Amino acid sequence: MAAQRALTPLAIAALALLTERDMHPYEMFTTMTERREDLVVKLRAGSLYHAVNRLAEDGMVVGVGTERDGNRPERTTYAITSAGRERLQGAVEELLAEPAEEYPSFPFAVSEAHNLDRDRVRELFAARLHRLEGQVAAMRAGHARALGHAAEMHLLDLDYLIAMRTAEADWLRRTVERLDDQTLEWKAACHDE
Numbered sequence: 001m002a003a004q005r006a007l008t009p010l011a012i013a014a015l016a017l018l019t020e021r022d023m024h025p026y027e028m029f030t031t032m033t034e035r036r037e038d039l040v041v042k043l044r045a046g047s048l049y050h051a052v053n054r055l056a057e058d059g060m061v062v063g064v065g066t067e068r069d070g071n072r073p074e075r076t077t078y079a080i081t082s083a084g085r086e087r088l089q090g091a092v093e094e095l096l097a098e099p100a101e102e103y104p105s106f107p108f109a110v111s112e113a114h115n116l117d118r119d120r121v122r123e124l125f126a127a128r129l130h131r132l133e134g135q136v137a138a139m140r141a142g143h144a145r146a147l148g149h150a151a152e153m154h155l156l157d158l159d160y161l162i163a164m165r166t167a168e169a170d171w172l173r174r175t176v177e178r179l180d181d182q183t184l185e186w187k188a189a190c191h192d193e
Helices: 009-020 025-034 045-057 082-097 105-111 118-146 152-180
Strands: 061-067 075-080
Touching: 009 025, 009 045, 009 061, 009 075, 009 082, 025 045, 025 075, 045 061, 045 075, 075 082, 118 152
Parallel strands: none
Antiparallel strands: 061 075
């Protein structure tokens, strides 16, 4: 028996959408975009079509019809199979239960911030804080709009991202304050003369 291909995050997202109703890949793409799933999954139309084709090859989805709208190419509508539903459930269970070793770049950069002088670190943190506050405001507005046509359970990822970015903004705000009032000890980086 051949080994099963690993499910990519995009394939998992496609399978999850098909648990709601049968869809064609373009509808999946627009639904993911409306729900701002592009914040948690690298979403490209071509990649989504490729992922759906692989799911079909692996028997996790099946074409259930085609339609044509004007001069546009035919669109195949897909349904999830029982094998696809089983793989989806297993993948989601594993992702929820097992903390992954992820290596985001910001904590690494923070660990090396001591190589810059206090004023530069303060300036960079303040600029990042400003950008984060803008992102959080946009995400909250998007969340509110999406609630108009999506169930809250489909927006938990966006709610999680808002919480994580808000926590990061809070940390940045406190750290900038500590750099400003000099309660955070800081020694200038050594420079070779």
